Amino acid sequence: MKPAPFAWERPASLPALLDGLDRATGSVKLIAGGQSLGPMLNLRLVEPDLVLDITGIPEFRQARMEGGTLVLGACVTHADIEDGRVPDNTGGALRRVASAIAYRPVRNRGTIGGSLVHADPAADWVSALTALGASVEIAGRSGRRTLPVEAFVTGALDVALRPGEVLVAIRIPARPEGAAWGYVKHCAKIGEFAHAIGAVLIEPDSGRGRAVIGAVEGAPLLLTEASPLFGGRIGADFAARFDPAAADAALIAAGMADRVARHVHVTVLARAVAQAAGHTPTTLPEAA
Amino acid sequence: MSAAPADIPGPVPGRMALALTVNGRPVRVEAEPRSHLGDVLRDGLDLTGTHLGCEHGVCGACTVLLDGEPARACLTFAGACPGAAITTVEGLDGDPVAAELRAAFNREHALQCGYCTPGMLIAARDLVLRQPEADERRIRVGLSGNLCRCTGYAGIVRAVMGVIAARRARGILPETGTERALGPVGARLGEAAVAVSPPAPALRPGPAAATVTAQAVDLAGPFAPAHRFTQSFDLAHPPQAVFALLGDIAAVAACLPGAVLTGRPDHDTVEGGLQVRIGPIGAIFRGRARIAHDPATLSGAVRGAGTDAAGRSATEGEIRYRVGPGETPATARVVLDVGYTLTGPLAQFGRPGLVRDLAGRITADFARNLDARLAGADAPAPAGLNLLRLLAALVRARLAAWRGRA
Amino acid sequence: MSAEGVGAPLPRKEDDRLMRGRGQYVGDIRLPGMQDVAFVRSPLAHARIRAIHVPEACRDRVFTAADLDGVLPIRAVSGLPGFKASEQPVLATGKVRQVGELVAMCVAPTRAEAEDIAASIVLDLEELPAIHDMLAAREPGAALVHEHWGDNVFLETLVDVDIGSAFDAPITVSRTISTGRQCMAPIEGRGTVVQLDHRLDQLVVHTASQMPHIVRNGLSECLGIEQGRIRIVSPDVGGGFGYKAILLAEDVALCWLALRCGHPVRWLEDRREHLTANANCREHHYRITAYAERDGTLRGIDCEATVDSGAYSAYPFSACLEAAQVASILPGPYDFPSYRCRTWSVATNKCPILPYRGVARTGVCFALELVLDAVAREAGIPPEVVREKNLVRPGQMPFENITNKHFDSGDYPEALARALAAIDVESVRARQGGAEPDGRRIGLGLAIYCEQAAHGTSVYSGWGIPMVPGHEQASARLTPDGGLELRIGAHSHGQGLETTLAQVAHEILGVPVARTRLVHGDTAMTPYSTGSWGSRVMVMAGGAVAAACEALRDRAVRIGAHLLQAAPEACRFDGGHVVGPNGDVSLEAIARTWYRRPQDLAPDTDPGGLEVTAGYKPQRDSGTFSYAAHAAVVAVDPDLGAVEILDYVIVEDGGTLVNPLVVDGQIQGGLAQGIGTALFEEMRFDGRGQPLASTFADYLLPGPAEVPMARIDHMETPSPYTRFGQKGIGEGGAIAPPAALANAVNDALRPLGVEMLHSPVTPHRIVAAVLAARSAATRARDAA
Known part of the structure; x- marks a missing residue:
């Protein structure tokens, strides 16, 4: 399982990197830590002509x-x-x-x-x-x-x-004063790719909130105005007001047909909300 | 790969010369840029204690210390770490923490076949240094990046717990790790490394037989796709106009991102290519498509099959479409039933959701381009696709096929 | 028990080199001029090969079936009546029958360059309908893997012991139960380095193998060259579990290549090859019915079992061992009067299967123990009661069961009782009565098995497969300085034989374990053996080492008696010394005399000296039966499907334990693999037979956070038939966990109306079942 051949450059500055990109004639990939690109190169799923290593900049x-x-x-x-x-x-x-x-x-x-x-x-x-x-x-x-x-x-x-x-x-941006944060991911085993992610940033004082349903098939689903998830209003009691049906509806609207997947995503979002409200004890970081 | 004393200059073309410090010894290694550190150490320096278990960063068998911190050798390419200090398991013979761990691993029967052990010891050593206390759960979580298939981990966990407890009892405090510079370990700032000349001329599949596999598919036969989804979109044009456009295969191809037509052997069949990109993964499928069109029901189907250049990955798909009235007069709703099958490495990547998302985005672009075309504009060239290169590849294939016939 | 003899929990001798990175695995072997091989493999599950296009530039570095003149396909037949043989070509000819099948072999100075060549080769394939579902494969009209068979069945078997008399039982419970297809996934893949030794005119094949002598048999047959021209060396091996008990097409191809090219060649299996192209295991399907009295007493078991054997019969175990074994071992540790089992070994367009740790036992334990829980629910009695009612009693031992398995010894109910006490059933049930603060549900699961191990000639001659174990041999040699060398034909790849066989020798000769060296894994240096499989080595090689050491001891006593000027009958052997009436003499002195001062020997001294090869078979070779009761407590999150193992108890009886530390390591390691089978590991295929995982990100192995520390309790009922009373225990840890954990999950989710009958019990499957049960409940409410 070895990569296809590629040339390698390690520019020492941003202008040099941009020049390198501009000069390149074939396919180019930028590499930083290589923890995602590396496996794809090794598997020959990606076969660039030139790799530009940006970690020297x-x-x-x-x-x-x-x-x-x-x-x-x-x-x-x-x-x-x-x-x-x-x-x-x-x-x-x-x-x-x-x-x-x-x-x-x-x-x-x-x-x-x-x-x-x-x-x-x-x-x-x-x-x-x-x-x-x-x-x-x-x-x-x-x-x-x-x-x-x-x-x-x-x-x-x-x-x-x-x-x-x-x-x-x-x-x-700085987390606003009084804003509550919840982030929960669901993996079958530790360190694995997430099957569902729920993230909320709730500002009970101003009645605003952002909610993200992630680890879906495409870009994460963002509700910049999350109050529909909370019966139309975000307040100090937001956790109690969380409405799983509203979250489910949002996922249906986003085209998620699989009922099991929706249930898992809604559950994970609910837990992120509960975490934001301080309802779950801060547990150990579930990663290696 | 080869190793040489530090003072001999000049890499072979296509290789890069790297000055490294390995187990405390300065070395100069020449390696192809594509060689990962695991191969550099094993094949270039005969340090075979660093094992390869998956070469995609999950199993942890190849874990080494890069500038003193654990990192995956299999995901660190040679060019990424000029100047770095590397410690392998062979370099831990005299290390006091490793010595304590070795004694504990032996006592607790923490290894059986021993293949994961070098990487496990390096990960365990890092935990011993960093973990404040011998907490079993934290240690298990902390070792999760290292797979062992033999022991069931019990002895390993007990060994690490024992060493941490003993060291903390001796008053040795955990390290906090706040000292080091930002950025990937092993990557030195400003340190240039270049292997400009493309390595030995890459072997490319000959074009002569490039489309043979796809040709073999019977596009009129039954088709049971492995994956299916339905998507619909609305267009601000009357259904008849939309249907008419969908019957113009050249126009459809022009609206489909990444598609190029190269021929039309008969009325119902087209030949061409489709370039798809899933993030960094790119594939050009070349093949044929068969078109059916039913004006009575304003519906139709496109059934196609294609393979990549070496015939390794292949796809077969069918799009059934139906044009109906939209929600307001003189608008149309197009419903697509998409079924497809992938074979080869792309199919075996295990993330069918990524392909579905891509297919969804292609459909959205397709709808946008149809809309623009119906409104009289040319479909915009999709960004990021090197169509010239695709076309060149297809033309080569065409010529070859033509010559083959002659 | 001495500090180093049988029964001592001795830390292992082999650890030090492995912990310093000085193990020597196949991939670590460096030979001058060695080149690497990469294979072109089929991307399709079933296709006709129309052409293989090789670029002109590399034509001399690419080899296909057309080049392999005189190389025979791999044939692993079975003597069981009706078995249909497959021929597995070394490189594909005409057709490919699985994804990953070898089509062409590319050789280059580095693996990367060999892969470059492989990528440049164009396959012209005509795709054929692929059959990937073993049940569909048995339907009329299914696509045929091997056309000339007329169907897709390697072998069908039937056992029927008076099943009709069970049909009137008051309780009848039927279930469809299945286990997912797995990859064995040792962390080291396979690998082969072949070198032509011109001096000896011998192919030296370094290969990661559990059975070097069997590989030599197979290579000789396929290559058509005499065995003396082949030497197999299996060096340090990074885990086997059954995956390395095979003759590989790659082995044959590389031998041919080394003969052709003259320079050493190497192939190292990478992870993608392991997951997508090479042998699988474990995919079983059961339609099983239990007949029982209302008190849980079993009247009979009726079963139809299908095993997906993949495209080819693998050498030497064949495509039918697994399914045919299902029929013979499904009754497990239980005693009941009626039984029927029909099995099919089915060919599909998937990788061949190999016997993975536990072989068919893991599947049958899953099917039987799940159906016993279903009987308990139907009868309204606790699951442990059903088991207590039906386990073979200690007073029945030795016991011939309904399929004529001869259980050698043990107290099965005692194991269950100890497990129930250790897991504390009462407090778990009390906890289940209350609600968990986090909304999870608690479940308790049980599973019991007995494991035939170290079974020999009488059993395997019946299978008629290419390998039948006979006497196991070992050599023992005292060195001139009084050290001991042992030689066995089996292989140690994690089992710790370098330590444990030295303990066996120490028990007899008193030589310090540190001064005893084990030579294994080399056909040139060891006696013939079928190798390490079937939990057989400590019984068989342990017995053989003991026999060799005893013979050596007897010779030493005669020499020592002469040195002591005493009659041999007046002397005894104790702690490494021959003790006579008037003094004693050490083994070192005896060895020195034999080798360096032969003038001091008696004229009638045994000319065989201090080197002995002895053979061994147990008094009965029908196998030892170790057994265990597993009890698991889990917490299940019904909304996310996450299963946490809160407690896991194993009460194990492996007879006499040679090294309890090593035994516990085997059990705990087996548990981890059992957890993988139960909860995580599955190789899925799509409708065209494409494997859907090619990395460890898709094929999930349990990690440190997913495997709890089992609480292990030992009973030690000696086997009456083996040298020290030891029984084979290498596989047991992997047999019961899928059943125990699925039963625990089902116990937890029973109030929700959920019963999981397919392994692995993944989060997605649990949530799907919970949602389906909720919908059904809602519909039922609405209908009411």
């Missing part, structure tokens, strides 16, 4: 606060977040998500940017960052642009990068 390996916003370079790893090597403006939400991704040896090289660009629906960041209202910073030769994560992830393994563009950073 300093800008990608930084984290900083801009006002209340956390800006994580694309090559910050899950372990960096898990270990607290980057600032936290989410009340521990990022850290908890990071620590439950796959396994430690994978987290030591797997990156947040790589995970988002790979956009596997079953992966954690796609859903978690959507729920947290994060956005991505994209650079191309003609400049930079920013997209909300929900606009960036367009489908299963599909993102809104144009030819010649790269994801450089993820911008995560």
